Each structure stands twice: as structure tokens, then as C-alpha cells.
Amino acid sequence: MTAANNTMQQNPSADLRNNLNQSSSLLGALDAVTQWRPFAVLVMTFLACVVVNATFAAIFASMVMSGMAGFLFMLAILMTFGIALVGINAAGILVSDGVWGRPQRNITDALLTSLFTSHRLLLVLLFEGILFLAYLLVLGVLLLICKIPGVGPLLFAIVYPVAALLTGLVLFGLLYVAIPLAAPAIWSGSTAISALVMLKEIARHRLIMAVVMSLMLGLLMVVVSGIVVGIVGSGVGITLSMSAGIFGMSMNFDGLMGLMGGSGGNSGYMWALGLGSTILFLVAAIPVFLVGMKGAAIIHHTAIAGLSLREAEDKVNQQLQAAKERAQEIKTQVAAQAAAAQQATPKEAPAGLTCPSCSMTVTDADLFCGGCGHKLK
Numbered sequence: 548m549t550a551a552n553n554t555m556q557q558n559p560s561a562d563l564r565n566n567l568n569q570s571s572s573l574l575g576a577l578d579a580v581t582q583w584r585p586f587a588v589l590v591m592t593f594l595a596c597v598v599v600n601a602t603f604a605a606i607f608a609s610m611v612m613s614g615m616a617g618f619l620f621m622l623a624i625l626m627t628f629g630i631a632l633v634g635i636n637a638a639g640i641l642v643s644d645g646v647w648g649r650p651q652r653n654i655t656d657a658l659l660t661s662l663f664t665s666h667r668l669l670l671v672l673l674f675e676g677i678l679f680l681a682y683l684l685v686l687g688v689l690l691l692i693c694k695i696p697g698v699g700p701l702l703f704a705i706v707y708p709v710a711a712l713l714t715g716l717v718l719f720g721l722l723y724v725a726i727p728l729a730a731p732a733i734w735s736g737s738t739a740i741s742a743l744v745m746l747k748e749i750a751r752h753r754l755i756m757a758v759v760m761s762l763m764l765g766l767l768m769v770v771v772s773g774i775v776v777g778i779v780g781s782g783v784g785i786t787l788s789m790s791a792g793i794f795g796m797s798m799n800f801d802g803l804m805g806l807m808g809g810s811g812g813n814s815g816y817m818w819a820l821g822l823g824s825t826i827l828f829l830v831a832a833i834p835v836f837l838v839g840m841k842g843a844a845i846i847h848h849t850a851i852a853g854l855s856l857r858e859a860e861d862k863v864n865q866q867l868q869a870a871k872e873r874a875q876e877i878k879t880q881v882a883a884q885a886a887a888a889q890q891a892t893p894k895e896a897p898a899g900l901t902c903p904s905c906s907m908t909v910t911d912a913d914l915f916c917g918g919c920g921h922k923l924k
Contacts (some may be wrong), residue, residue, distance in 0.1 A: 570620065573763055576842035577771070578645070580834045585638035589705065589833050592634025594778045620850070636668065637661035642837060643734040643844040670739040671746075684715060686710055696833045720750040724850075728842075732848035740867075744860045745851055753850045758891050760849065764842040772835050779831045807854055 579585065603623035610619065637657040640875055644651050652660075689710065693703040725746050827855035900909050907918035915922055 549828065572773050572845055573767060574765070575646075575759065576767065576838045576845055579642050579837035580771075582642060582645075582837065584651070585659070585811060585837055586833055587640040588634055588638045588641065588654055588657065589836065590829060592631060592638075593829060595607060595630050595634070598631060599626050599631060601625065605844075612814070630667075631663045632665050633658065636665045636733070638837070639734045639840050639844070640840040644843040646841065646848050647735060664733055667737075667739040667742065668730055668733045671733065672726070673744060674739075675725045675729070675746075679717070679721060716754075719758060720754060723761045724750045727761065727843055728757070728847045728850070732843040734844060735847070740859055740863065741856075744863055745760055745847075745854075745856060747848045747857060748854045748859050749847075752854060757846060757850050760846045764839065767842065768835055768839050771838050775831045779827055783827065800906055815867040 600623060603619055603626075607619050607623075637654070637660070640660055641652065641654075668811040689706050690703075693699045695702070695707055719849050723834045728746060728749065729742065735737075737745065900911060901907060902909055902916040902918060902921055904917060904921040907916055909916055
């Protein structure tokens with residue numbers, strides 16, 4: 548296996564052709580449209596977010612003048628984010644079961660798994676953000692160095708092209724590997740460290756393949772969106788036309804506004820139309836979203852095929868262990884030096900006796916002060 552992996556990594560062009568030949572598997576992402584479990588999870592997630600926001604909106608309206616309003620607002624945002632994260636992560640786990648050949652789990656198992664693994668995705672994204680900020684900081688320092696009089700222009704002539712190429716690679720790695728494939732890495736059951744190792748190896752060995760497959764997935768999602776919009780749009784046109792005829796409304800702008808406003812005794816149709824439009828939006832948007840999620844899982848599964856992930860992860864773990872041991876050594880050395888310094892510091896001698904009259908230094912054996920003659924005993 549190791550020899551095969553080494554051969555594959557030594558022939559990147561053959562590796563690229565082999566993986567691009569497998570890109571037809573992206574068409575398998577269309578199966579996500581027929582999976583009802585992730586569809587139901589996303590619907591429930593949306594409804595839960597709506598309920599939470601409506602509840603907090605009602606509470607906020609009654610406490611808008613109190614000091615708790617800001618706290619409630621932040622709490623509503625955090626709860627909405629948490630619900631959305633767990634729900635979307637659970638849907639991703641469900642669509643990726645088929646990609647990894649796992650038995651299709653039920654909704655409850657997916658939600659529980661997502662509840663205990665969603666933090667891994669946040670850790671991965673946070674680490675990626677820190678690395679990107681660190682890169683920008685280093686780049687900024689290099690550009691500041693290029694301001695040195697005299698040699699600055701020469702340094703900039705070197706830094707500029709190198710930084711431009713490197714920044715482009717970093718951005719492509721973030722946009723096509725680190726960010727979109729972070730979630731599929733977690734859906735596969737990996738830990739945060741394993742996911743970071745996977746993304747690093749993909750960026751090193753399969754960046755072009757990941758970019759090409761991501762562009763193909765985007766095109767596939769555009770096609771699916773066009774089909775869905777065509778289906779829903781044609782249905783909406785016919786249904787609204789018939790509704791306007793039955794309700795006695797014209798199909799121009801004023802007629803639609805009258806229908807929404809409930810003119811002619813048809814009160815409440817604005818809410819009905821809004822609710823129906825929301826349902827149509829969910830029905831139209833969720834299938835496209837599911838195709839994108841399963842497509843990302845397929846790209847991730849295809850990209851890591853043949854990579855020596857175990858060796859890369861062991862190397863990272865060894866580096867982390869070495870860093871921990873080094874930090875412990877430094878901590879022990881600092882503690883030992885502090886203890887030695889504390890023992891070497893001479894203790895201050897007790898303050899000497901002084902005359903209560905003139906404050907001249909005296910001894911315990913003196914009967915009178917040698918300066919002013921004050922009787923000491």
C-alpha cells in the first residue's frame with residue numbers, strides 16, 4: 548500500500564487524470580434530492596430557528612426598555628446559530644452516509660452525532676482563520692521591511708511576485724479546500740486534528756483536482772436550480788392566475804397588492820400568501836442545498852483516496868507531542884530557576900534599634916544614646 552501511494556504521489560499528472568475520471572461520481576450528488584431524512588432535518592432546523600426567533604422577539608418587545616434587551620438579543624443569535632449548526636451538520640452526516648458506504652442512520656442518531664461533533668467543525672474553521680490571519684500578518688511585516696530606504700525597492704521586487712503567487716494559492720486552498728471540505732471531513736467521522744491533516748494533504752497533492760471538481764459541482768447546482776425554478780415558477784404562475792380569477796383579482800401589480808392586503812373582504816390572504824411562499828422557497832432551495840452538500844462529500848471522498856493520511860497524521864501527532872514536551876521542559880526550567888533565585892536572595896536583616904529622641908542607631912547594650920544622651924534603659 549505504501550509503495551502504491553508513493554508511486555501515485557510521484558506521478559501527479561497520472562493522479563490528476565485518475566481522479567478527474569472519477570469526477571463523474573459527482574452525478575451521484577443528485578441522489579440527495581430523493582433522500583427525505585436530510586430534507587426533513589433541514590425543514591425542522593428552519594422551523595426551530597423561526598420558533599426561537601419569534602419567541603425571543605415577543606420577549607424582546609416586552610423588555611425593550613430594560614437592561615436585559617441586549618442580553619436577550621445576543622442569546623437569540625447564539626441559539627439560532629447553534630440550532631442551525633447542529634441541524635445542517637446532521638443533514639450533512641445523513642447525506643454522507645451513502646458516500647462512505649455506511650448504513651443509513653435515522654434522524655435521531657444523526658442529530659445526536661451532530662450535537663457531539665459540531666464543535667469539531669468550529670475548531671477546524673477557527674484554526675484555519677487563525678492561520679490565514681497569521682499569514683496576512685507575516686505578509687504585512689515583509690511589506691513593511693520593503694520600506695527600508697535603499698534596499699526596499701529591491702526587496703519589494705522579490706517579495707511582490709512571491710507573495711502574489713503564494714497568496715493566490717492560499718486563497719484557492721481556502722475557498723476550494725479548507726472551507727468547503729471542512730464539513731465533509733467532520734461528517735466522515737474524523738476528529739478535528741484528522742480533518743486538518745486531510746485538508747492539508749488535499750491542498751498539497753490534490754488542489755487542482757479539488758478546484759475543478761468544485762467548479763463542476765457549482766455548474767451542477769446551477770442546472771438543478773434552473774430545473775427547480777422552472778418547476779416551481781410555472782406552478783406559481785398557473786396557481787396565481789387561477790387564484791386571481793377565483794378571487795376576482797387582476798394579475799397586475801395593483802391586483803396582487805389587493806390580494807395581499809385582503810381587499811374585497813378577503814382578509815388574511817397576505818399571511819396565507821407569505822406562508823405559502825415560504826414553503827415554496829424551502830421546497831425549492833433545500834434540494835439544491837442537499838446536492839451541494841453531497842457533492843462536497845463526494846469531492847472530499849475522492850480527493851483523499853490514495854493519500855498517506857495515517858503517516859501524515861502520525862507526523863503531526865509527533866510534532867504536537869514534541870511541542871508539549873518542550874513546553875513542559877521550559878516550564879520545569881523556569882520553575883527551577885525561580886526556586887533557585889528565591890533561595891539565593893538573602894533575607895533582609897531586621898531593622899536596627901534607634902534612639903526614640905534623635906533616631907540615631909543604638910545597640911541593645913547601650914544605656915544612653917551616644918548622640919543626644921537620651922536614657923535608653
